[in-house]
Amino acid sequence: MNRIGKIENIENGKYHIKTIPSEKCKKCNVCEAEQDIWLDVNYFDKKFKKGDTVKLIYEKKFSYLVFLIYIFPVILLIAGAFISEMFFENELYVVLISMLMMGIGILIIKKVDTKFKNKFVPEMEKHQLEDNEVI
Numbered sequence: 001m002n003r004i005g006k007i008e009n010i011e012n013g014k015y016h017i018k019t020i021p022s023e024k025c026k027k028c029n030v031c032e033a034e035q036d037i038w039l040d041v042n043y044f045d046k047k048f049k050k051g052d053t054v055k056l057i058y059e060k061k062f063s064y065l066v067f068l069i070y071i072f073p074v075i076l077l078i079a080g081a082f083i084s085e086m087f088f089e090n091e092l093y094v095v096l097i098s099m100l101m102m103g104i105g106i107l108i109i110k111k112v113d114t115k116f117k118n119k120f121v122p123e124m125e126k127h128q129l130e131d132n133e134v135i
Contacts, residue, residue, distance in 0.1 A: 002055055002056065002057050002058070003019045003020070003037075003055070003056040003058070003122075004019065004020050004053070004054070004055050004056070004127055005017040005018055005019035005020060005037065005053070005054060005056065006018055006051065006052070006053050006054070007048055007049070007050055007051060007052045007053075007054060008050070009050060010041065010048075010049070010050055013040060013041045014038045014039060014040055014041060015038070015039045015040075015041060015044075015048065015124075016036070016037075016038055017036075017037045017038075017039060017054065017056070018036060019036075019037060019056070037056070039056075039121065039122070039124070040121070043121045044124050046124075046125075046126075048124070048126075052126060053126070053127045053128070054124050054125065054126060054127055055124070055125050055126075055127035056122040056123070056124055057122055057123040057124070057125070058122045059122075068109055068112065069109060072105050072108070072109065073102045073105035073106050073109070074102070075105075076101040076102055076104060076105035077098050077099070077101055077102040077105070078098075079101060080097050080098035080099075080100065080101030080102065081094055081095075081097075081098040083097075084097035084098065
């Protein structure tokens with residue numbers, strides 16, 4: 001997955017990159033947060049300056065990270081509901097155990113995030129805008 005953007009600012013050791021929305025994003029514009037990215041300067045060998053157009057290259061591992069963040073806690077929530085429903089008749093216990101399972105999923109994600117933080121940083125290279133690309 002590649003994203004093209006422009007370095008808007010360099011502040012507190014981070015690049016602020018405004019990216020071009022994908023074709024799908026142009027229509028709904030729900031995920032505006034994805035269009036404003038902050039990346040730590042220390043992760044990149046090349047020094048970029050304000051105004052540079054760059055290409056962000058994400059590895060497949062990034063897809064796994066997205067899965068982990070959004071889907072894993074929901075799976076644990078649903079699994080907690082099914083499993084606790086077999087053992088308890090009281091709906092309050094089912095809800096509490098489901099929420100506990102989801103909380104455990106979020107804690108696991110935080111642990112993975114701190115351990116593998118540097119592994120999910122995209123590569124960044126200079127990019128020349130084409131006629132149909134506007135930032």
